[in-house]
Amino acid sequence: MKNNSKLKGQLKSLIIYIGLLLICIVFAILNPTFISPSNLMTILSHMAPLALMSFGLASVMMAGDFDLSLVGITGFSAVTIIVLANQFNLLVGLLGGLIVAVLVGFLNGFFVVKVGIHPWLATIAMMRMTFGLEQILSKGYAQNLNHPFIYWLGHSRIGFIPAQTIFALLIFGVMYVLIQKHKFGYHLYALGGNRIAAQIAGIRVQKPRILAYMLAGVLCFFASICLTGTLSGYTPLATEKMVNDTILAVFIGSSVSKRKVINIPGTFLGVIIMGIFSNGLALIGVPSYWMQLVKGILIILVIVTSSRSEKMVQI
Amino acid sequence: MKSKFSSMSIKNLLLNYGVYLAFLIVCVAFSLLSPAFLTTANLLDLLRQISIVTVVAFGMTLVIISGGIDLSTGAVVGIAGLALTTVLEKGGGLLVGCLVALLFGVLFGVINGTLVTRANMNPFIVTIATLLIGNSLQIVYTRGGLPIYLMIPPKNFMFIAHGRVGGIPVPVIILLMIFGLYYLLLQRSSYGRYLYAIGSNIDASELSGIKYRKIVTFAYILSGISAALAGIVLSSRVMSGQPLAGEAYLLDAIGASFMGTIISKVGRPSLLGTMFGSLFIGVMMNGLTLLNVVFYWQEFAKGFLILFILLIWALQKAQREVVTGK
Amino acid sequence: MADQYILEMKNITKLFPGVRALDNVDFCVKSGEVRALVGENGAGKSTLIKILTGVYKATSGSITLMNQKIDNPDSATIKRMGLSCIYQDQNFVPYFSIAESLFMDDLPQKNYGLIDQKKLFEKAEALLKRLNINLEPHLLMGDLTVSEQQLIQIAAAVHGKASIMLLDEPTAPLSSDEVERLFQIINDLKKDGVTIIYISHRLEEIFRIADTVSVLRNGKMIDTLNIKETNQDEIIKLMVGKDVEEKYPKTKVKIGEEIFRIDNYTSDKVKNVSFDLRKGEVFGIYGVVGAGKTELAKLIFGADKKEDGRLYIDGQECVIESPNAAIKKGIAFVSEDRRKEGLVGDFSICRNITLASLWKYIKRIFINFKRERTVSQTYVGELNIKTPTIETLVRTLSGGNQQKVILSKWLSSDAKIFILDQPTIGVDVGAKTEIYRLIGTLVSNGAGVIFISSEIPEIINLTDRVGVMKHGEMVKILDTKETDPQKLLAYALKGGEL
Structure with a gap:
């Protein structure tokens, strides 16, 4: 009996991989370009910014908070980098981008954790503000950045893997250790799981959460570098459509994990799934807007299957 | 009570009356900077401009009173416009079109309300999910976002947004009517009493025999209807069905409702407060437009203003909890 | 050593609007003893505990823990000082494994704050074995029964270097087997010289494990007795009291159908x-x-x-x-x-x-x-x-x-x-x-x-x-x-x- 259910559990956890494989096969049959090396590389390189932002969202959400402004931070940081790099040099640009990203992350943490504004409300307002800022800085026009390093990051390969994918994998490694193996991640999990229990165990309630928001800011900065590389510049509001994708990637990540918690490898898998889906659907000729509907329904499904409480929830 | 008054510091005064002060400063500044600001024509135009967002905000206020929030209004505005223009395009009458549009509002309200009150899900999550679905439905329906233009728009369709009755723009009349209706509902009927009770203490309300599930679901339905109504006016204003047209109104509606909460003494959302909040945001935007400030500065200003409103709201809440010793 | 007070709460008074919840209460516990705290509901037990753990602030009085005066106790501080508490409430992270929950406050670490998983599970296994709890350390808390969760919470409080343990109605969700196991744990702790404050309504339990018992009534400390020199009836009498201070107007009414x-x-x-x-x-x-x-x-x-x-x-x-x-x-x-x-x-x-x-x-x-x-x-x-x-x-x-x-x-x-x-x-x-x-x-x-x-x-x-x-x-x-x-x-x- 027990063995049987164990087997079932293992099958259940495998189902998503089997499903993914099947979908890939279907895509490949319908359009053989799908499995061409160059297309696979495209999928990989497009994934990097989304993956980085999703890692940031995952670390904030683990602690029981939320951040809608990450796409805004990425755009704001990208424009800052470009404007400063064109005015001075790349180093100043990168430094500026990092500073604004961390600063906005800190402000999010401050408003949510210290002041006590609901995370959705605070970060939705922050999202609008950062979108405003990126347009103010860019005056609403697409910005170009010609710099060998940025170009290299966006367009060249190491071996056969795109440079920015390698970069994202490196960050993945760091995040994996930090969240899954380090005390910091453990504290975030404890705070997200039961804030009172964490407090009783002597874990600080505010600091790790604010740090998570700032970490998310740093990750957005990394994402903005990758994006600048791919686009050789930046088009204002290019990240606006990625909000749903980050949320969905994190949710997929938690639903494939054994403990049903948000985690970094799962989030990465979620990003890969999203990448394969949008690329494959595009290749077999499905209009991109259908993808949006699929995502919306997926989010609802994931949300509906998540936790419940006894009485109507109020804010 | 009296000792509380005498100990009221400047900080408290600012927390409680700072919003009025800010509004006054903004108005004076704009009338000094732009002579066009303080003219009857502009003020009437201002009212017309804010009518759509205010109607959305009124519905949102009802939901906020119940202790929830309705983000899906952003999608309903667009869907209602698309529904109406589709009916007109297919040769249906205006009345049928409006009814279909309003029905979509009811549908969203029922779904939101049911998920919140029966499945006990967080209103934020529920309504952001219905917002996303609603938005993608619009994109799919319009094949990637192509607006629905009407070749020969019916005259009475134009009248909704552009007509005047006795010199007053029709949208302003709609705004006032909704205000009156909801005001009576909230202040004079048992429904409003129950809604406020639920938002203030849901346990005590249930134990006093209030059927909170029905009451709250109805608030979500009214919010959906208000958003649909706003969508009808909007589509008439632009003479077309624009997908995702409601996105821009969502944040303003939230901001207006929370501003209303701030100016109330006990931190209670109210229609009058929402009206004031909406006016504040409207004046800001109107003034900035008159001063020829680029639109993206306006977006930043709006985000900033709303964060500022939320900040004061949170500080007031913290202060109230200190006073009541929670 | 044995006669030293490890915890001294002196002249504790707590006023709530209109109510004197605690009236000049002294509660002093000697090092190494098992002290039971009893009283009717509303007698002030939980208020006293909440003052100790920093949930409430005493209106007046002083707390000395291990010869250190604490002015503003909070849960983290007193925990660091060696007092761990087990509450009735369910305070755990459902998706943590038993091992992680056991050492939530004190994770075995390698360099740079990395968690030593191997050591964590070894330590958890050893602790579970020592306490005779037959559960695999990798199981998730959320998958356990209520009484197993309670046992793990007790074990988590036990492992540390706690010199005082406070147990607030710990046996409420436990089966009789598990109660026996808990008593075994308490006896072992006692042998190790740990001081225990035990709050329970179950008098028979108190007579099995406590050395001394303090009785609270109406916010006043009535007496502290040696358990060997008293019996259940005497304690009940002390808890109820004889004097009825308030007036109870009872209207005579004919009782109908x-x-x-x-x-x-x-x-x-x-x-x-x-x-x-x-x-x-x-x-x-x-x-x-x-x-x-x-x-x-x-x-x-x-x-x-x-x-x-x-x-x-x-x-x-x-x-x-x-x-x-x-x-x-x-x-x-x-x-x-x-x-x-x-x-x-x-x-x-x-x-x-x-x-x-x-x-x-x-x-x-x-x-x-x-x-x-x-x-x-x-x-x-x-x-x-x-x-x-x-x-x-x-x-x-x-x-x-x-x-x-x-x-x-x-x-x-x-x-x-x-x-x-x-x-x-x-x-x-x-x-x-x-x-x-x-x-x-x-x-x-x-x-x-x-x-x-x-x-x-x-x-x-x-x-x-x-x-x-x-x-x-x-x-x-x-x-x-x-x-x-x-x-x-x-x-x-x-x-x-x-």
Whole structure:
């Protein structure tokens, strides 16, 4: 009996991989370009910014908070980098981008954790503000950045893997250790799981959460570098459509994990799934807007299957 | 009570009356900077401009009173416009079109309300999910976002947004009517009493025999209807069905409702407060437009203003909890 | 060494608005002893503990822990000083493994703050083995049973270098096997020289493990006894006290026919409760904390889900599935938690009074404000609610006046069956007497009152009959005239057979 259910559990956890494989096969049959090396590389390189932002969202959400402004931070940081790099040099640009990203992350943490504004409300307002800022800085026009390093990051390969994918994998490694193996991640999990229990165990309630928001800011900065590389510049509001994708990637990540918690490898898998889906659907000729509907329904499904409480929830 | 008054510091005064002060400063500044600001024509135009967002905000206020929030209004505005223009395009009458549009509002309200009150899900999550679905439905329906233009728009369709009755723009009349209706509902009927009770203490309300599930679901339905109504006016204003047209109104509606909460003494959302909040945001935007400030500065200003409103709201809440010793 | 005080709480006084919860209490524990703390509900046990753990701040008094004076205790500080607490509540992270939960405060680490997984599981395994807990350390907390979760929480408190452990009703969710295991753990800890403060309602447990026992009553420390020199009856006597300080006006009413009866009422927390209520009768329900009194009240009122049982009003069977239905049948419920379940704090007195019967004030479709105010004004006068106007917000009122507002709410709803759950909790003496008088008025007007209390004097002096509850069951129904405090407490603690 027990063995049987164990087997079932293992099958259940495998189902998503089997499903993914099947979908890939279907895509490949319908359009053989799908499995061409160059297309696979495209999928990989497009994934990097989304993956980085999703890692940031995952670390904030683990602690029981939320951040809608990450796409805004990425755009704001990208424009800052470009404007400063064109005015001075790349180093100043990168430094500026990092500073604004961390600063906005800190402000999010401050408003949510210290002041006590609901995370959705605070970060939705922050999202609008950062979108405003990126347009103010860019005056609403697409910005170009010609710099060998940025170009290299966006367009060249190491071996056969795109440079920015390698970069994202490196960050993945760091995040994996930090969240899954380090005390910091453990504290975030404890705070997200039961804030009172964490407090009783002597874990600080505010600091790790604010740090998570700032970490998310740093990750957005990394994402903005990758994006600048791919686009050789930046088009204002290019990240606006990625909000749903980050949320969905994190949710997929938690639903494939054994403990049903948000985690970094799962989030990465979620990003890969999203990448394969949008690329494959595009290749077999499905209009991109259908993808949006699929995502919306997926989010609802994931949300509906998540936790419940006894009485109507109020804010 | 009296000792509380005498100990009221400047900080408290600012927390409680700072919003009025800010509004006054903004108005004076704009009338000094732009002579066009303080003219009857502009003020009437201002009212017309804010009518759509205010109607959305009124519905949102009802939901906020119940202790929830309705983000899906952003999608309903667009869907209602698309529904109406589709009916007109297919040769249906205006009345049928409006009814279909309003029905979509009811549908969203029922779904939101049911998920919140029966499945006990967080209103934020529920309504952001219905917002996303609603938005993608619009994109799919319009094949990637192509607006629905009407070749020969019916005259009475134009009248909704552009007509005047006795010199007053029709949208302003709609705004006032909704205000009156909801005001009576909230202040004079048992429904409003129950809604406020639920938002203030849901346990005590249930134990006093209030059927909170029905009451709250109805608030979500009214919010959906208000958003649909706003969508009808909007589509008439632009003479077309624009997908995702409601996105821009969502944040303003939230901001207006929370501003209303701030100016109330006990931190209670109210229609009058929402009206004031909406006016504040409207004046800001109107003034900035008159001063020829680029639109993206306006977006930043709006985000900033709303964060500022939320900040004061949170500080007031913290202060109230200190006073009541929670 | 043995005679040194490890914890000294001196002259602790705690005032809540209108109530003296603790009155100059001294509570000093010697190093290495097992000290039991007993007292009736409301005696001040939990207040004392909450002051120690920093949840409340004492009005006056001093705390010295391990010869260090602490001014503003908080849970993290006292934990670092070596005092760990086990509460009744479920305080764990459901998706953590047992190993992670055991060492939440003290994770084995490698360099740079990395967690040493291998060592973590080794340590967890060793600890579980030492405590004789037969569970795999990689299991998730959320997958365990309630008693297993409690055991792990106890184990988590045990592993550290704690020199004092405070256990607040730790055996409540445990089976008898597990209670034995817990006692084994406590005995082992004792051998290691750990001081233990043990709070429990189960006197038999206290006699098995404690060295000394302190008795609190009405916020005063009555006595601390050596367990070998006392017995259960003496402790019960100390807990109840002899002197009845307050006055209990009991109105003589002729008891009429049956108006309310439940048969085999059962939920997940209430088991097979049957009793009846007659016209003009005050039926008391007595039991210690966790006996299921409030749960029974909410079940009758339709606020909790019923699994089985029937309910009759005036001899006719009724189905009550929501508070709304209960109110329509003429039942009223005054919750023990006034702020959370009784009042809408941001509403005025007037609006609170009419909340449960608003339909009466509807003229066409609108509320008739004038009538609403007139009626509220009448109740404010009749019940002597002290307030400037009926438009005052209820959260600004004192406890007694708040309770009177709630009672007015139910009076105006034409209820004839009143369930009053600890109506005098947190109410000052004067208002208490008024509430007792009001109960008299209610029954003389032909209503029936179900009066829930864990204060024995109230039960003895105000009720006609009393049902005693333990573990969700009604173990005994007694005629109040034929019982005494000792007997009631004995039933509540020991169950049906004496």
